[in-house]
Amino acid sequence: MEFDTISAISTPMGEGAIAIVRLSGDDSLAIADRLYRSRDGRKLSDVASHTIHYGNIVDPKTDDVVEEVMVSVMKAPRTFTRENVVEINCHGGFVTVNKVLQLTLREGARLAEPGEFTKRAFLNGRIDLSQAEAVMDLIRAKTDRAMNVAIGQMEGRLSNQIRTLRQSILETLAQVEVNIDYPEYDDVEEMTHQLFKERADYVGGELDKLLRTSQQGKILRDGLSTVIVGRPNVGKSSLLNALVHENKAIVTDIPGTTRDVIEEYVNVRGVPLRLVDTAGIRETEDIVERIGVERSREYLKKADLILLVLNYSDDLTEEDEGLFEAVKGMDVIVIVNKTDLDPKIDMERVKELSANHQLVTTSLLKEEGIDELEQAIADLFFEGELEAQDLTYVSNSRHIALIEQALHHIEEVKEAIELNTPVDLIQIDFTRAWELLGEIIGDAVHESLIDQLFSQFCLGK
Ligand code: GDP
Ligand code: ZN
Known part of the structure; x- marks a missing residue:
């Protein structure tokens, strides 16, 4: 994907005298080079990736020194956004940092929207949607515990759990297809109901557990x-x-x-x-x-x-x-x-x-x-x-809503089994739960159930 180069002040969490102007995008290095002067005249575009350099930021119009800085250079793709990233560490107060930011904007960067670095990381496939949202929560996290929850989510704890559950649903659906297409037993319908029931109980139980953490998670955040x-x-x-x-x-x-x-x-x-x-x-x-x-x-x-x-x-x-x-x-x-x-x-x-x-x-x-x-x-x-560290808290209201909806469809599955509903109707609810959970990690938009069934289980040969 192609994006313009964005710039913003990104202050590290908590206090600290250092403020950072961060650039991300193809032109990050070129823009930084127009402002940066090193002792030995070396250009940032020539240095190795993931290195830090000491020098000055000058106003290119006047050549006046604005700020003494440390500049980190991180070249794509091994960066948070998967784009070229330059971080200009300023130690002066807010005024100088702001001046440095203004200079990057004058030299061609665009002011980043809130969360736009994270959005790029998502769009460039670096992180999944729930991780992107966790970063946003992290920015707003108000206590250490809340931060741990966000970090846990960012590390993919929730994503992993959701993936496991989706996989379980997918396997069940595949198994059911096999049962229907190649019946080995006399009573396929009953076998299938039994299989659905076991999985619905398992997935429903897990979703329920996640929801029970949500109140705590929300409070931790808000x-x-x-x-x-x-x-x-x-x-x-x-x-x-x-x-x-x-x-x-x-x-x-x-x-x-x-x-x-x-x-x-x-x-x-x-x-x-x-x-x-x-x-x-x-x-x-x-x-x-x-x-x-x-x-x-x-x-x-x-x-x-x-x-x-x-x-x-x-x-x-x-x-x-x-x-x-x-x-x-x-x-x-x-x-x-x-x-x-x-x-x-x-x-x-x-x-x-x-x-x-x-x-x-x-x-x-x-x-x-x-x-x-x-x-x-x-x-x-x-x-x-409760110890926040040990649990996956669901704290994001979008996630909570999706889990609630998915659980609703799982409940429908259970009810349908009780009523001896035909298998193909049960499949619909199970599939819907799978899709809804996929929206949490941003997968549903990319992949269809059919593609998944084909690629993972080679059905319908
Ligand atoms: P409010 O009207 O409920 O907000 O009460 P304040 O906090 O303004 O306190 C009213 C008065 O009680 C103040 O003069 C406080 O200093 C005093 N006060 C508050 N707590 C105590 C306490 O534990 N012991 C004593 N003796 N006085 C207190
Ligand atoms: Zn008072």
Whole structure:
């Protein structure tokens, strides 16, 4: 395939003083050469692939030195995009990096769209679709765990699992064709139903397992939307500050990503919390007061996690009881704050109300109980057993939708077998599941089932 040469600032994950201008495409080396001056006059187009060079970037119009740089040269095809790639490592601030980028654009590169390097890697056959999407998730990953999930997917864990399942379906379909074309047994229909049933059970079970990870996967990627509720003065702001300060707020310092000002991300023991509308809490102290009881209930229902704060040194009020009512059935952690003061709250009643929730006591003033609170959050999310590293999480909503649809067709297969439906009708659902799974890895667009059956099993000779 042929593409123009693209350029963009691609800052490495996390912090770091170095910023990179990355070029990809046929003209990468030529464009870089027009800007690059080495000590010994060597051109980048003449150097060996996968080598790094020290020199200056100059403005070719004036020959003024813009920046001292290290330039990596990676020639096609052994590169991420399978095109010629040049990475100009700048150590200056954003202004100089930007100047270098502008120069590459002036010399003929086009500004890359978000994710376009990854898109090229996909289009040039370097990675499959789910891997491409994983890279996009990686760019947006908000915690280490989320990053591990994305990396796992990028390494092809999900792709491999999907391929295995598709292969299993394909083999079944081939086997069925053989049974029908060359019946060795009297009751082909029953044999075939039996075969279909075994495979449908297996594939359905595996898809089900993948789906069960999807909720976790989505949360890891998007953050657990968390709302802090409580009467005025119980310590909501203090709690927010404690969470933000104890835990490194999650930085997304990738150029082009803007942070939503009304959300604050914190990473609590690997669980990304998206503290929703914290600005609201800060400004008006109380979301119930601010948006009214009815609306705040609706609002609360959308949250993944509620942190309900009570005051240890005050009576439990009707308003407190109302909050318990409003968050019924949700994931709630009850926090009884201000334990450094004289007790006044009816703890027996609090325990009663918290029967289905976790209960933690804190003194945010004295920084006590925060560890316990964090542990409670982690327990709630990981149920104390899940380790992101060991699992294939499905976190991409497109993948989830496709797996759900595929599973639906597998269920249809099972049902059809129960009803003794003719084999050719069952085949349709099985084939559809195979196609849907293929869309996850981007295969369905390229290959038809017939081609696969022919190439792998030499049917229909
Ligand atoms: P909010 O209205 O619910 O957001 O409550 P704030 O976080 O603004 O806290 C209200 C007041 O209670 C502030 O003066 C805090 O310093 C104080 N406060 C918060 N946590 C504690 C605590 O654990 N013990 C004591 N003694 N005071 C606290
Ligand atoms: Zn406050």
